[in-house]
Amino acid sequence: MNTEDVLNEFRDAGALREGHFVLSSGLHSPVFLQKNLVFMDGARCERLCKALAEKIVATVGPVDVAISPAVGGIIPGYETAKHLKVRSMYVEREGGGFKLRRGFSVEPGEKVVMVEDIVTTGLSSRECIAAIQAAGGEVIAAACIVDRSGGKADVGVPLVALASLDVPAYPADALPPELAALPVEDPGSRRLSK
Ligand SMILES: O=P(O)(O)OC[C@H]1O[C@H](OP(=O)(O)OP(=O)(O)O)[C@H](O)[C@@H]1O
Numbered sequence: 360m361n362t363e364d365v366l367n368e369f370r371d372a373g374a375l376r377e378g379h380f381v382l383s384s385g386l387h388s389p390v391f392l393q394k395n396l397v398f399m400d401g402a403r404c405e406r407l408c409k410a411l412a413e414k415i416v417a418t419v420g421p422v423d424v425a426i427s428p429a430v431g432g433i434i435p436g437y438e439t440a441k442h443l444k445v446r447s448m449y450v451e452r453e454g455g456g457f458k459l460r461r462g463f464s465v466e467p468g469e470k471v472v473m474v475e476d477i478v479t480t481g482l483s484s485r486e487c488i489a490a491i492q493a494a495g496g497e498v499i500a501a502a503c504i505v506d507r508s509g510g511k512a513d514v515g516v517p518l519v520a521l522a523s524l525d526v527p528a529y530p531a532d533a534l535p536p537e538l539a540a541l542p543v544e545d546p547g548s549r550r551l552s553k
């Protein structure tokens with residue numbers, strides 16, 4: 360499955376949104392990939408995550424466990440882990456940072472792949488990887504359905520992306536006038552509890 364195939368899945372799901380969005384990183388963008396509309400369709404989610412699992416194994420070899428950052432990473436993390444035939448766990452925010460909770464644990468020596476839905480700056484991926492390492496996990500790779508940084512995001516380990524796009528994103532104080540003129544949506548979960 361190549362980038363165009365992945366984009367077609369997003370288009371068909373109505374998940375390729377245009378407007379004015381504030382992203383998890385605080386950057387603003389005219390484009391938002393509403394991945395939940397993709398993952399709500401089990402067959403569509405399976406096609407994407409099966410392809411991601413195959414690409415992970417082809418790139419870094421077998422892994423022992425997949426761990427994702429909540430909320431967006433939970434469904435693709437589970438589905439990708441299913442095709443990798445490994446355990447699926449997630450980290451979630453507690454007091455601002457990600458933590459492995461709910462009785463989840465990693466055994467010493469297990470190889471972990473961190474599975475994200477979308478990578479923009481790589482901030483959430485780096486935070487998730489740090490939480491896995493704090494729990495004793497060895498993260499050998501990261502993976503995502505879409506890397507929208509055009510390959511520029513550095514998550515500190517090899518990143519396996521099913522699709523790679525270069526989508527514009529701007530700091531709040533440097534918005535193009537046509538973007539600033541639109542009402543802003545904040546669709547993610549990072550600022551939900553504030
Ligand atoms: O690479 P980054 O700049 O960190 O951006 C990508 C992150 O943003 C979204 O999560 P968000 O925090 O919006 O919440 P969600 O997982 O609930 O959608 C997405 O799920 C990624 O985790």
Ligand SMILES: O=C(O)c1cc(=O)[nH]c(=O)[nH]1
Pocket residue numbers: 381382383384390391392393394431477478479480507547
């Ligand atoms: O950077 C983000 O927060 C982000 C971008 C995007 O296109 N989709 C998403 O779910 N999050």
Ligand SMILES: [Mg+2]
Pocket residue numbers: 428429430431432483
């Ligand atoms: Mg997320």
